[in-house]
Amino acid sequence: MRNVTLEKLFVHPIVQKYVGRSGIAHAISVAEKAFYIAKDTDENPDLAAKAGFLHDIGHYKWYENGEWNFELYKENDIHAIKGAARAHKLLVRCGEDLQDAKAIALAILLHTDSYLPEGKLELSPLQQIVARADEADEEPGGAHHYRIIDYQPALERIKRLDIKIDNLNESKNLEHTS
Numbered sequence: 001m002r003n004v005t006l007e008k009l010f011v012h013p014i015v016q017k018y019v020g021r022s023g024i025a026h027a028i029s030v031a032e033k034a035f036y037i038a039k040d041t042d043e044n045p046d047l048a049a050k051a052g053f054l055h056d057i058g059h060y061k062w063y064e065n066g067e068w069n070f071e072l073y074k075e076n077d078i079h080a081i082k083g084a085a086r087a088h089k090l091l092v093r094c095g096e097d098l099q100d101a102k103a104i105a106l107a108i109l110l111h112t113d114s115y116l117p118e119g120k121l122e123l124s125p126l127q128q129i130v131a132r133a134d135e136a137d138e139e140p141g142g143a144h145h146y147r148i149i150d151y152q153p154a155l156e157r158i159k160r161l162d163i164k165i166d167n168l169n170e171s172k173n174l175e176h177t178s
């Protein structure tokens with residue numbers, strides 16, 4: 001059994017506020033994509049889905065006179081840093097295993113290098129999964145942040161993903177014990 005489900009995170013007011021800011025629909029898509037990549041590559045599907053779901057929880061809205069200012073964002077954004085810290089605090093409060101909370105926070109910290117000085121990063125498999133899932137869901141002009149999904153269908157998708165993670169974990173456990 002997992003300590004913290006995606007559903008528990010989804011209904012949390014902190015998630016509704018901050019993930020809502022950067023787009024619940026995008027967050028769910030990235031969680032689903034991260035789950036499937038983890039499944040195909042034999043990485044931890046629970047950590048991948050959670051990091052995918054929370055990866056943009058640190059976004060700040062760079063508005064100027066009611067309009068998104070991309071230049072302002074590019075110059076000043078640290079959403080991956082804020083997101084890693086915010087997600088970590090939330091996960092620990094919800095009862096996540098501390099090693100898992102750290103792995104998820106690091107995957108969020110490194111899901112983009114847009115805020116980092118030039119250079120090459122050596123990413124772990126989990127960190128690569130979240131970055132790839134995010135890239136796969138991106139739309140030109142940041143449109144992926146504005147896709148809309150209602151609360152109820154969003155919650156249903158999250159619950160389905162929870163079941164998929166549980167089923168996969170269960171089948172992996174059976175493999176180990178047989």
Ligand SMILES: [Fe+2]
Nearest residue numbers: 026055056134
């Ligand atoms: Fe994203």
